[in-house]
Amino acid sequence: MNRRPRTPTGPAEPIGTFCLVLHTHLPWVAHAGAWPVGEEWLYQAWTGAYLPLVGLLERFADTGRRRVLTLGITPVLAAMLDDPYCLSELARWAADWQLRAQGALVDGAPGAAYEGRLATRTLRAVEGRWRHGTSPLLRRLADDGVIELLGGPASHPVLSLLDDRCVRAQLDTGLDDAAVRLGTRPRGIWAPECAYRPGLERHYADAGVTHFVIDGPTVGGETAGAYDVAGSGVLAFPRDLGVSYEVWSPTAGYPGGGWYRDFHTFDHGSGLRLARVTSVRTPPELKAPYEPAAAREAARTDAAHFVGVVRRRLTELADARDGRPGLVVCAFDTELFGHHWHEGPVFLEAVLAMLPEAGVRVSTLSDAAAAGHVEGVRELPAGSWGLGKDFHVWTDVTDLTKIATEVNERLLQIVAASARPGERDGVLDQLTREAFLTGSSDWAFCVTHDSAADYARSRAYTHAGRFDTLADTVCAGDLPGAARLARHYATLDYPFPHLDARRLGALR
Numbered sequence: 001m002n003r004r005p006r007t008p009t010g011p012a013e014p015i016g017t018f019c020l021v022l023h024t025h026l027p028w029v030a031h032a033g034a035w036p037v038g039e040e041w042l043y044q045a046w047t048g049a050y051l052p053l054v055g056l057l058e059r060f061a062d063t064g065r066r067r068v069l070t071l072g073i074t075p076v077l078a079a080m081l082d083d084p085y086c087l088s089e090l091a092r093w094a095a096d097w098q099l100r101a102q103g104a105l106v107d108g109a110p111g112a113a114y115e116g117r118l119a120t121r122t123l124r125a126v127e128g129r130w131r132h133g134t135s136p137l138l139r140r141l142a143d144d145g146v147i148e149l150l151g152g153p154a155s156h157p158v159l160s161l162l163d164d165r166c167v168r169a170q171l172d173t174g175l176d177d178a179a180v181r182l183g184t185r186p187r188g189i190w191a192p193e194c195a196y197r198p199g200l201e202r203h204y205a206d207a208g209v210t211h212f213v214i215d216g217p218t219v220g221g222e223t224a225g226a227y228d229v230a231g232s233g234v235l236a237f238p239r240d241l242g243v244s245y246e247v248w249s250p251t252a253g254y255p256g257g258g259w260y261r262d263f264h265t266f267d268h269g270s271g272l273r274l275a276r277v278t279s280v281r282t283p284p285e286l287k288a289p290y291e292p293a294a295a296r297e298a299a300r301t302d303a304a305h306f307v308g309v310v311r312r313r314l315t316e317l318a319d320a321r322d323g324r325p326g327l328v329v330c331a332f333d334t335e336l337f338g339h340h341w342h343e344g345p346v347f348l349e350a351v352l353a354m355l356p357e358a359g360v361r362v363s364t365l366s367d368a369a370a371a372g373h374v375e376g377v378r379e380l381p382a383g384s385w386g387l388g389k390d391f392h393v394w395t396d397v398t399d400l401t402k403i404a405t406e407v408n409e410r411l412l413q414i415v416a417a418s419a420r421p422g423e424r425d426g427v428l429d430q431l432t433r434e435a436f437l438t439g440s441s442d443w444a445f446c447v448t449h450d451s452a453a454d455y456a457r458s459r460a461y462t463h464a465g466r467f468d469t470l471a472d473t474v475c476a477g478d479l480p481g482a483a484r485l486a487r488h489y490a491t492l493d494y495p496f497p498h499l500d501a502r503r504l505g506a507l508r
Helices: 039-064 073-081 084-106 112-127 135-143 164-182 200-206 242-245 293-320 346-357 365-370 398-418 426-436 441-448 452-477 477-492 501-505
Strands: 015-026 069-073 147-150 209-214 226-229 233-239 326-333 362-363 373-377
Touching: 015 293, 015 346, 015 365, 039 112, 039 135, 069 073, 073 164, 073 501, 084 112, 135 147, 135 242, 164 200, 164 293, 164 398, 164 426, 164 501, 209 365, 226 365, 242 293, 242 326, 242 346, 242 398, 293 326, 293 426, 293 477, 326 365, 346 362, 346 441, 398 426, 398 441, 398 452, 398 477, 398 501, 426 452, 426 501, 441 452, 452 477
Parallel strands: 015 069, 015 326, 015 362, 069 147, 209 233, 226 373
Antiparallel strands: 226 233
């Protein structure tokens, strides 16, 4: 493997600002199967990415570091990370991981001892300080100023494809949910799929949102600062693709390095990942055993290279702007760091430690705005961070687009006809909950990318089917039957307990 030199220490005066934004999201998978997709997906991401991420942030907090990064947690994932059922199953899953590692060690599998140590440490954390859920840990980090937390719409739909009334209800439900869990209603959001259409900024402003993230191509690659969208006062922070793609892109990135643990190769007896990438051309049966120490060193080497990339980009921006410091925003799915790329947390911790030494100011989005990294008012076109930077990843799955549209249209009709202004209705709330879960952007994404497509379709159709059954019962006038049905569905899926269907009638 090529070893790159460490980035030299830069000047004391920062040459620009770097903002790392991590988007933490999985769809609602509780009580919806475990393997090969379902709850297993949640527990792998939780133990592989979320636990080590919180750990490194707490280490920064202990050394007095503040404004380390901006962390988005979607309401639908936050609900699972605090759910007693999911917490119990997480502990069961970690215990099973420990047993599988012990079995592999008895069988003499290379790397089994390392896996056993990881599993044991994880189980202790899950049964110890994580036992009350994730929100208490995140709230402490946010209250101490170590991180900025972003909220988002409840079920992670592509807001650009929704009726305005659904946009506002999704936003208010998601932001209220975050306020209950974290004590503060977020001012910034992660717009699902970085999707934007003209007019959304008005809904953001009405909901108290001050900033959100878009993809670089939406602003033509001009990513040196945030933009006031259409004079709304709501800032859009564009992602710098050139820098972000050094880490991960559709075709390349650091996780493909030969020393890193291979995500796709399993030991069939234990289900553990015991091999390293070796090379992208090496067949699974010929891959070399994983070497943790060498992999960590590779991560630190790649971190030094990445810091150099950031510094060069900020130097170029300053040169092009008569010395005025610029901004680099890099945004990634949190699950990349630790789940898909096992050494990702080591990389992140090294990058965040090296950047200030290299003369780069590390900040959160809101602090970057306060520091003046705003490029003025700008009208934005529609766009997303999906393939093609438009919406076809979701709209091309015509059956799911059709059922989501039909569900939302019928929901609006029923709520308009049935909701009483001064009285909350549990039946309408559950009807709205099923509609929200039907329209998660994940289902169409999985189908388009042929990743667990059958599971994704079954999830969307399951929620749509429950919605239709409940809606038919309401429309038939069987209110006692609708109440029984709503209570039953709530025992299966009950995220967003503060959801209030009456909000759907707020815009007419």
